[in-house]
Amino acid sequence: MKKKQWRGWGPAEPAEQHYLVQPRTLAGSGDVRHVSAFLRASGWREHTREGGPLIVESPDRTVRIAYDPYSLPGGWTIEGAADNLNGIWSAHLGRDVPVEIVAGLTDSLTLPRSAHAPNVWEPLEEQRWHTRAEGEHYTATSPDGTAWMQYRQSPDGSARWWSGAMDSRGTAWTAIFTPTTPMHLVQAFSTALANPDPVMRPRGRVPLSTQVRTWSVSVTPSQLNAWQQARITAARAATWARNSAQSTRPRTRARPSSPVGAARTRR
Template identity: 55%
Template sequence: MSKRQQWTGWGQAQQAQQHYLVEPRYLAGGGDLRHVGEFLRASGWKDIARSSGTMLAFDSPDQMVRVAYQPPGGWQVHGAAHGHQPAWQVTLTPQTPVEIVAGLTDALTKPRSAHAPNVWAPLTEKSWSMQQDDYFVAQSPDRHAVVQYVQAGGDGSQNHWWVGARNEHGPVWNAQATASTPLHLVQSLTTALADPEPVMRPLGHVPLSNRIRVTSVSVMPHQLGAWQQARISAARAAAWSRNWVSSRARTGSKASGYARTR
């Protein structure tokens, strides 16, 4: 079957489409931006792409965080200063797999864990090697991905996290996070980075590299839609739960105030 014949299924609801499971995920290519954007939308984030002039842009409900994508620069995630938390920023180049970007951005929509974050734990659990020289560095078992904490300058103002992947052709993508980036977000990023599960890419969107493993699969459009909808539905359910709890807390606070007044 020719490439053209394989792709004629786009407009036919019941025709199977050729996709590929790609691993390791950090060499799978950028992927569909909607994987990130639609989850944020379903989580109650405000779509400001049109007003901001970017391809993709969302503000958090409290307007403290913005996630944006604009080629050729790629992803920009900004967090405003709040209380004891200084401003922070994460940048990810365009070919960063969306599943890894979502490791960070999904975490922005969820309550922070009570456990102390450990950026390195998800990596060592997946047998990444750890080294310490002038900076801390973890390297994937295949040596194609790296996480570093770079200590630059005596006052620490230039310290930052650096994450990147390369194949036989050279660097593929990288991400940088300021040292002020909340550690639980960096841990969510490294968790997604080290996840051994393959990611799916459509025909024509698989990188040309002998460093990846590819499995061909035929997928019905309704199956793709169901998988995407499950992710969106989970985000909506979590947002509804948070709003309900918040509403109950406000109602309880008002009731307590009324009782004290009486």
């Protein structure tokens, strides 16, 4: 019997060239599935029509997210129903907001609200963003000056949160939040906005900007798929854990009350 030389598990998988991009605020929009796949894995329902914008809705139907790349100005629209703490709210994020920053907000919609009081400025100050007051406005600017987060108050008393990024060619994108937007969601956005880690983009999808720094990396399709699947698996596991906790929670039934002094009869 002749011995055969082992040639591995199969043909070598060709690597593809990608780039790590920094700052992430100028990395371009990225793959929308980074947001939508996580939401679907978290139990959100998709109502997208063929050829139309992406539309997903929370399990309790209180939040609706749409992404429209076709119309102007397009981009992300996130709308929430009123609750005991906030009125109807909405957030509008431009089409070129990096999906990693969008996900900072949308991922937090799938999580229980923290008991700690939210602080929008804290994650920005931790990353040494420069903060300043300008009349009725309060602004935080990234160390390289390319991104900002601002609380704007108009003379008529109306207010809003406003964020964006710009390079040498002008404004790359903006994001606007109504004053009724829950503060923990605005903080989730500012946390992702201030994250100094680079993000990955495939070759040909890196914006042409002198203010962007890039590092070439080689990755295989299976590696990319594994990273994406890990994020989806984490969403499914968290959703399963929440649903299990709710289903095993003991339920108490209120005992019907009787008028004081009422006679009780035996059956």
